[in-house]
Amino acid sequence: xxxxxxxxxxxxxxxxxxxxxxxxxxxxxxxxxxxxxxxxxxxxxxxxxxxxxxxxxxxxxxxxxxxxxxxxxxxxxxxxxxxxxxxxxxxxxxxxxxxxxxxxxxxxxxxxxxxxxxxxxxxxxxxxxxxxxxxxxxxxxxxxxxxxxxxxxxxxxxxxxxxxxxxxxxxxxxxxxxxxxxxxxxxxxxxxxxxxxxxxxxxxxxxxxxxxxxxxxxxxxxxxxxxxxxxxxxxxxxxxxxxxxxxxxxxxx
DNA sequence: ATGGCCATGCACCATGGA
Numbered sequence: 001x002x003x004x005x006x007x008x009x010x011x012x013x014x015x016x017x018x019x020x021x022x023x024x025x026x027x028x029x030x031x032x033x034x035x036x037x038x039x040x041x042x043x044x045x046x047x048x049x050x051x052x053x054x055x056x057x058x059x060x061x062x063x064x065x066x067x068x069x070x071x072x073x074x075x076x077x078x079x080x081x082x083x084x085x086x087x088x089x090x091x092x093x094x095x096x097x098x099x100x101x102x103x104x105x106x107x108x109x110x111x112x113x114x115x116x117x118x119x120x121x122x123x124x125x126x127x128x129x130x131x132x133x134x135x136x137x138x139x140x141x142x143x144x145x146x147x148x149x150x151x152x153x154x155x156x157x158x159x160x161x162x163x164x165x166x167x168x169x170x171x172x173x174x175x176x177x178x179x180x181x182x183x184x185x186x187x188x189x190x191x192x193x194x195x196x197x198x199x200x201x202x203x204x205x206x207x208x209x210x211x212x213x214x215x216x217x218x219x220x221x222x223x224x225x226x227x228x229x230x231x232x233x234x235x236x237x238x239x240x241x242x243x244x245x246x247x248x249x250x251x252x253x
Numbered sequence: 254a255t256g257g258c259c260a261t262g263c264a265c266c267a268t269g270g271a
Contacts, residue, residue, distance in 0.1 A: 009259075009260070009270085010259090010260055010261080012260095013259090013260070034260095034270090036260075036261075060261090060262090061260085061261055061262070061268095061269090062261090062269075062270090107269080107270060107271060108271090109269085109270090109271090115269095145271095147270095147271070164271095165271070166271060199271070201258075201270095201271070202258035202259055202270095203256095203257070203258045203259090204256080204257070204258085205256090205257070206258095213271080215271080242259090245258085245259080245270085245271080
């Protein structure tokens, strides 16, 4: 079973690349972030023709998430129950016996801003909800664009990024809180090339210079961990013309 | 040698992303 997460930074722009990538890789289930599409504009037909069913939760201009799957997706839910949120950031669904949460974590802009406070309260609510969710779903995946670089090893220039957004101790504590619920950073279950990133700024030739951050993650529960056989970042789509600034993260189990 | 972005909406610029 091949699972992946990808922040596509506009599905309207990236749809051909997503379809091509699905065909090239044979991915079974893909969660998308930053679709930037209202649900009435979601390209269900294009995915259906490629052999995938899809569920979406979007809004205009910003955010938006979706799940694309060969196998049936059931019990679809949106965002965090009990957390009043006007932004479309989470879609959860069951595929086979695995509960999958696809999430687009808030960016947070900068410490001390309203957006940072929103990120903190969103993360706190997420932890509460995932903790409950784990009680009912032993095989759980939490995947997406976390907008958190968990350690300095996930940052190309930790000195320049020290205490900057995506790298603050507060954000990293929240990442560890998720791990403490009994989740595992699948990427770190395996030997990885040094300087592995999942996002590179569009500016400054960052991709060519490999100046990036690892902020897209796949966390797996204990029950899944034993069946996971690989996890990697696929840099190939970042080399496309008009790429997303993020690369997909792939899990095999 | 240096510096270089991209998507959206509505509008030819401002905002957000990370």
